[in-house]
Amino acid sequence: MANKILSAVIIGLDAELVEIEATLGGGDFGQISIVGLPDTAVSEAKERVRSAILNSGWEFPKRKITVNLAPADLKKSGPIYDLPITVSILTLKYKFNFDFSKCLIAGELSLSGEVRKIKGALLMAIKARAQGLEAIFLPHENIAEASLVKGLKIFPVIDLNQLIKHFSGQKITEVIIRQSPEIKNENLVNLSDIKGQEKAKRALEIAVAGGHNILLSGPPGSGKTMLAKAAASILPPLNDHEKLEISRIYSASANILGRQTTCSLPITQRPFRAPHHSASASALIGGGSKCRPGEISLAHLGVLFMDEFPEFSRYALESLRQPLEEGKIIISRAQGNLDLPARFMLIAAMNPCPCGFLGLKEKDCACSLEKIKKYRQKISGPILDRIDLYVEVTSLSPMELENNSSTDNLAITKKRINRARERQLARLADFSPPLNAVIPSEQIKNLCQCAGSALELLKIAAKNLNFSNRAYFKILKIARTIADLDNSELVEECHLAEALQYRTQL
Numbered sequence: 001m002a003n004k005i006l007s008a009v010i011i012g013l014d015a016e017l018v019e020i021e022a023t024l025g026g027g028d029f030g031q032i033s034i035v036g037l038p039d040t041a042v043s044e045a046k047e048r049v050r051s052a053i054l055n056s057g058w059e060f061p062k063r064k065i066t067v068n069l070a071p072a073d074l075k076k077s078g079p080i081y082d083l084p085i086t087v088s089i090l091t092l093k094y095k096f097n098f099d100f101s102k103c104l105i106a107g108e109l110s111l112s113g114e115v116r117k118i119k120g121a122l123l124m125a126i127k128a129r130a131q132g133l134e135a136i137f138l139p140h141e142n143i144a145e146a147s148l149v150k151g152l153k154i155f156p157v158i159d160l161n162q163l164i165k166h167f168s169g170q171k172i173t174e175v176i177i178r179q180s181p182e183i184k185n186e187n188l189v190n191l192s193d194i195k196g197q198e199k200a201k202r203a204l205e206i207a208v209a210g211g212h213n214i215l216l217s218g219p220p221g222s223g224k225t226m227l228a229k230a231a232a233s234i235l236p237p238l239n240d241h242e243k244l245e246i247s248r249i250y251s252a253s254a255n256i257l258g259r260q261t262t263c264s265l266p267i268t269q270r271p272f273r274a275p276h277h278s279a280s281a282s283a284l285i286g287g288g289s290k291c292r293p294g295e296i297s298l299a300h301l302g303v304l305f306m307d308e309f310p311e312f313s314r315y316a317l318e319s320l321r322q323p324l325e326e327g328k329i330i331i332s333r334a335q336g337n338l339d340l341p342a343r344f345m346l347i348a349a350m351n352p353c354p355c356g357f358l359g360l361k362e363k364d365c366a367c368s369l370e371k372i373k374k375y376r377q378k379i380s381g382p383i384l385d386r387i388d389l390y391v392e393v394t395s396l397s398p399m400e401l402e403n404n405s406s407t408d409n410l411a412i413t414k415k416r417i418n419r420a421r422e423r424q425l426a427r428l429a430d431f432s433p434p435l436n437a438v439i440p441s442e443q444i445k446n447l448c449q450c451a452g453s454a455l456e457l458l459k460i461a462a463k464n465l466n467f468s469n470r471a472y473f474k475i476l477k478i479a480r481t482i483a484d485l486d487n488s489e490l491v492e493e494c495h496l497a498e499a500l501q502y503r504t505q506l
């Protein structure tokens with residue numbers, strides 16, 4: 001009787017255990033039949049398994065073999081079961097003094113027995129630890145991502161022979177590196193490389209510090225895209241918990257991101273996603289038959305940059321309403337609802353009109369009123385209401401560009417942001433993430449305490465500028481972030497006055 005070998009199936013951002021069991025049938029056919037809802041890739045494992053066993057110098061049982069993947073009602077897909085199926089078949093022929101019930105095995109096999117990279121290795125490692133298993137055997141190329149999980153022995157497998165020898169007593173060295181080196185992005189635009197634009201840079205600093213959404217509007221070539229990209233240079237570093245949370249999403253998305261991306265797991269830097277405006281609503285929010293995470297989930301705990309904002313389809317833009325409010329997206333599937341995290345900071349950029357020159361003294365706008373109205377209507381009121389800071393970016397004159405050297409010191413800006421984030425963590429430890437942007441309105445009074453004069457100012461502004469309820473609370477939250485950057489306990493009048501500057505809708 002064969003041993004039961006444990007492996008896993010990926011469902012959304014989680015993994016479920018799969019038990020693999022092989023038995024010998026009558027006759028001497030040497031055939032393999034796989035049952036338990038396998039897809040084509042799993043069914044084709046038969047050929048890879050047989051060839052890998054023979055080419056690695058092991059004997060193949062000369063009877064009919066039935067392999068069962070339990071639970072039978074969960075669809076199994078992909079080549080990840082090659083390795084556990086092989087081990088299960090070999091236990092029919094060979095005796096191993098090894099306890100298979102305490103480990104999880106996954107990996108694709110080549111015909112010669114080499115083990116290839118798989119998708120979802122991190123999710124499997126998380127599941128293995130949660131189930132109290134002791135070890136996981138994974139393709140060596142997946143080890144970096146799995147090593148984010150602590151409290152689990154992780155064994156890198158290079159080929160079938162090495163794994164079988166391990167079960168026979170010749171140990172594979174366990175991986176003890178728990179942290180991969182930080183990857184430096186050479187192509188990063190630094191905020192300090194941008195000349196002038198002090199107001200826009202300050203607004204980006206506030207947005208990054210408190211996780212607020214920001215819209216940059218201005219004529220062509222004024223530097224909106226450059227400013228948005230430079231936000232990546234001031235994003236605070238990730239802690240271990242955040243690295244795991246983000247890497248989980250990328251591990252589950254390996255199939256849509258291509259094999260290359262799996263190499264760079266775990267994720268060690270905050271995501272900065274910039275989907276093109278032709279992206280469909282489903283590419284943006286996720287879903288599809290495989291319940292893949294969309295751009296908003298890939299930007300979780302980082303930035304979603306939507307350049308040429310009005311050029312996105314209206315449907316795609318409207319689909320952002322729920323995630324922008326709740327920090328997650330709920331995707332309905334036949335088997336039930338799936339929650340995907342999507343707590344991102346939105347940076348949107350747009351021109352003020354189709355030709356881009358509306359409001360400029362130097363250049364005439366060529367758009368009719370009707371055209372401008374149609375262009376702006378592409379972004380609905382509810383979406384605009386979800387933006388926290390509005391910034392008008394103006395072009396610098398050649399003289400200004402020549403003479404204006406940036407006064408900003410990137411290190412000082414980063415230090416201010418990191419300190420503001422620490423202050424938020426101390427105050428908002430129960431929130432995930434602990435950022436001013438996520439404070440619910442019912443707790444704003446407690447968590448954004450204002451000096452008396454600041455409250456007076458807010459009341460006057462709200463009355464004169466006709467704010468929505470959401471806008472009222474947003475201003476308080478932005479003012480709280482400005483106070484945090486200023487290292488101040490209370491929201492003072494000056495913090496609120498600065499916050500109000502960024503609420504003048506364009």
Ligand SMILES: Nc1ncnc2c1ncn2[C@@H]1O[C@H](COP(=O)(O)OP(=O)(O)OP(=O)(O)O)[C@@H](O)[C@H]1O
Nearest residue numbers: 193194195196197219220221222223224225226227
């Ligand atoms: N303040 C600045 N400092 C340094 N370079 C700048 C500045 N503003 C613009 N540039 C230069 O101008 C180029 C164009 O800027 P960018 O692409 O960001 O403009 P844009 O506002 O996004 O234009 P569009 O509306 O056409 O998309 C940048 O690549 C950059 O080299």
Ligand SMILES: [Mg+2]
Nearest residue numbers: 224225307349
């Ligand atoms: Mg641009």
